[in-house]
Amino acid sequence: MPRERKSARTRERILAAAAQVLSRKGWAGTRLVDIAEVAAVQAPAVYYYWPSREDLLAEVVTTGQQATLEHVVASLAALPADASALDRIDGAIAAHLEVVLRRSEFSLAAIRNAAQLPDDIRECQLVGQREYADVWRGLVEDAVAAGELTADVDTRAARMLVLGALNWAPEWWNPDRGSLEDVVATTQHVVRRGLTPH
Amino acid sequence: MPRERKSARTRERILAAAAQVLSRKGWAGTRLVDIAEVAAVQAPAVYYYWPSREDLLAEVVTTGQQATLEHVVASLAALPADASALDRIDGAIAAHLEVVLRRSEFSLAAIRNAAQLPDDIRECQLVGQREYADVWRGLVEDAVAAGELTADVDTRAARMLVLGALNWAPEWWNPDRGSLEDVVATTQHVVRRGLTPH
DNA sequence: AGCGTGTTCTAATCCATATTAGAAGAACGA
DNA sequence: TCGTTCTTCTAATATGGATTAGAACACGCT
Numbered sequence: 001m002p003r004e005r006k007s008a009r010t011r012e013r014i015l016a017a018a019a020q021v022l023s024r025k026g027w028a029g030t031r032l033v034d035i036a037e038v039a040a041v042q043a044p045a046v047y048y049y050w051p052s053r054e055d056l057l058a059e060v061v062t063t064g065q066q067a068t069l070e071h072v073v074a075s076l077a078a079l080p081a082d083a084s085a086l087d088r089i090d091g092a093i094a095a096h097l098e099v100v101l102r103r104s105e106f107s108l109a110a111i112r113n114a115a116q117l118p119d120d121i122r123e124c125q126l127v128g129q130r131e132y133a134d135v136w137r138g139l140v141e142d143a144v145a146a147g148e149l150t151a152d153v154d155t156r157a158a159r160m161l162v163l164g165a166l167n168w169a170p171e172w173w174n175p176d177r178g179s180l181e182d183v184v185a186t187t188q189h190v191v192r193r194g195l196t197p198h
Numbered sequence: 199m200p201r202e203r204k205s206a207r208t209r210e211r212i213l214a215a216a217a218q219v220l221s222r223k224g225w226a227g228t229r230l231v232d233i234a235e236v237a238a239v240q241a242p243a244v245y246y247y248w249p250s251r252e253d254l255l256a257e258v259v260t261t262g263q264q265a266t267l268e269h270v271v272a273s274l275a276a277l278p279a280d281a282s283a284l285d286r287i288d289g290a291i292a293a294h295l296e297v298v299l300r301r302s303e304f305s306l307a308a309i310r311n312a313a314q315l316p317d318d319i320r321e322c323q324l325v326g327q328r329e330y331a332d333v334w335r336g337l338v339e340d341a342v343a344a345g346e347l348t349a350d351v352d353t354r355a356a357r358m359l360v361l362g363a364l365n366w367a368p369e370w371w372n373p374d375r376g377s378l379e380d381v382v383a384t385t386q387h388v389v390r391r392g393l394t395p396h
Numbered sequence: 397a398g399c400g401t402g403t404t405c406t407a408a409t410c411c412a413t414a415t416t417a418g419a420a421g422a423a424c425g426a
Numbered sequence: 427t428c429g430t431t432c433t434t435c436t437a438a439t440a441t442g443g444a445t446t447a448g449a450a451c452a453c454g455c456t
Binding site: 201202204205239240242246 | 403
Binding site for chain 2: 023024025026027028029112113114115116150152153154157158160161162163164165166167168169171172173178182183186187189190191193194195196198
């Protein structure tokens with residue numbers, strides 16, 4: 001294995017380990033030693049790749065945000081061009097749940113720690129968050145414009161309620177108790193009914 | 199002010215300060231110095247009332263859980279005896295949002311830190327959580343039994359989606375952008391539609 | 397006033413953990 | 427094989443923050 005490639009893999013291993021620990025222990029509780037143990041290196045190895053613990057953790061968070069955004073956007077792009085606005089919302093629900101429940105501890109780390117980031121990092125995190133919110137805002141606006149969604153509720157609140165339900169899923173979903181597909185289907189079902197007129 | 203009373207007030211002040219800091223900084227990031235500053239005492243004063251930082255924080259969490267449970271149960275008890283199952287769910291939604299958004303930083307601290315508690319504390323936290331979950335399970339079961347709720351979805355998943363939406367509300371709701379009453383109404387509206395047959 | 401008890405403070409202590417210094421190891425090219 | 431460079435390690439260092447010790451303070455009682 002060429003040098004450059006091995007080095008890159010170590011970096012990825014540390015980053016992934018950091019995501020795992022961060023998602024479980026919280027920002028302040030994430031120790032370099034724990035990350036190092038998971039990544040099978042010694043703690044100071046981290047400093048070869050990042051200037052500080054904080055930079056490493058910040059990268060985990062932004063990576064998590066990007067992973068979510070990109071997966072959702074990609075899933076939407078993969079839908080047939082004639083998908084209805086509600087179908088697109090279904091697609092976004094599925095993609096969000098997939099990334100948060102299966103694909104990425106990064107997303108989970110970003111979600112769970114959003115409220116406890118240091119101020120400077122919190123700020124640039126808010127930028128990414130706004131970007132992602134815009135995607136959902138667009139989805140909902142399209143649905144309203146298409147008349148596929150009830151106009152009788154505060155769309156911002158409705159949107160955030162849905163995102164909350166999705167972001168909370170990792171706290172209770174357990175692969176042993178039910179398949180991801182089932183959760184996705186149930187969520188789509190409930191949300192679709194919740195947002196459409198009777 | 200009698201001695202006993204003053205002492206009790208200091209204790210409450212420290213506990214409340216701990217809740218505030220804990221809800222913002224996370225379990226590991228909550229420093230005694232910060233708690234002390236908010237409570238307007240010096241850090242070692244904490245040890246007069248609690249044997250350790252961990253005991254203090256644990257009390258915050260259990261207090262938060264109890265506050266939520268009690269407020270919801272009390273609100274349900276205050277409903278007219280002939281309230282429908284769906285009305286009772288509406289009541290629980292309102293009560294949960296009230297406690298989480300307005301009444302108690304304790305609840306918020308408990309919610310936000312659930313995933314990062316040390317193992318021993320996590321365990322007794324799970325007990326309280328199960329107790330609260332039972333209340334909601336009861337509400338949903340009653341609604342299903344009364345035929346007021348669609349039988350075509352996984353009730354556990356539906357229940358957790360709703361609770362997720364509620365627990366996430368503190369992350370986005372801001373009293374300046376809309377009244378609590380509005381959020382409650384929207385939530386009730388969306389959830390009711392989401393759970394009832396078209 | 398003076399004593400005793402309950403409460404809070406100031407000044408250590410002590411440990412955990414981020415970070416730095418510099419050596420060892422491993423890959424690559426000559 | 428040897429030297430160079432990139433990567434990782436071991437062994438300090440340094441700091442922050444929980445905890446402890448014991449002094450000061452405050453209240454209530456006689």
